[in-house]
Amino acid sequence: MPPGDTRQRMIETASRLFQRDGYHATSWRGLVEEAQAPWGSIHHHFPGGKEELGVAAIEAGSDAVAAAITYAFASTRTPAGAIERLFSTSAALMEASGYETACPVASVAVASAHESPALTTASRTAFRRWEDELADRLAAGGVPRRRAPALAGHVMTLLEGALVRARVHGSAQPLRDAGSLAADLVRQAAAP
Structure with a gap:
């Protein structure tokens, strides 16, 4: 990322801090310092405040998980293998x-389910996006179309x-165990 892309740097920093410390525990001051952004950039890039930045961070996180889903399915031959890959990738990131x-x-x-309609809507949109992507890929891999949406929800x-x-x-280990179970559910659903 170019050094001048302050907005993107703030979004990436917010996403990382929200994951690590939580939404409410992440202060503007700490975020600006960690992003190495000028103080005035807060209001310039996010006139809607922390909530607007939170929505942008959720959207960036949604893109990252969608990319992980795409990678998992592109790098394996079976839907069950892709699900195992998704969980093992998540395990590797967690360990790292x-x-x-x-x-x-x-x-x-x-943290914001009852406080911010904007954050709740952005979160709901992200989860729906992932489940829809999984359902489409599971159906393409042999899971009956009528069962794919519920199975995608269970996987998530x-x-x-x-x-x-x-x-x-x-x-x-919880990710490895859950990945094995999710893959088994996909195998059963795709069986003729």
């Missing part, structure tokens, strides 16, 4: 962070729950 981060959307969604529920457990336990 020292178990300090989790889902780039869930941390904001949980397993992933999100496993991310929380991995962080709490300081271990990627």
Whole structure:
């Protein structure tokens, strides 16, 4: 990213801090310092304040997870293999962070569910995007179209729950276990 792209740097920093510290615990001052952004850039780039930045961070997180889904399906031959890859990639990212981060959307969604309609809508849109993408790819891989949306929702529920457990336990094992279960569910659904 070019050094002058202050807005993008602030979004990436916000996403990282929201994942690590939570939405409410992330202060403007800490964010500006960590992003190495001028103080005035807050109001210039985000006139809607922290909420506007939160929506931008959720959208960036949504893009990152969508890219992980695309990668998982492009790098394997079966839908079950892709699901295992998605979970193992998440496990690797969790390990690399020292178990300090989790889902780039869930941390904001949980903290703001009843306070901010904008953040709730952005979170809902992100989750729906991921589930729709998974459902389309599962259906293309042999899961009956009528079962694919519910199965995609179950996969996302397993992933999100496993991310929380991995962080709490300081271990990627919950992600590995949930990935195996999710892959088994996909295999069963795709079986003739």
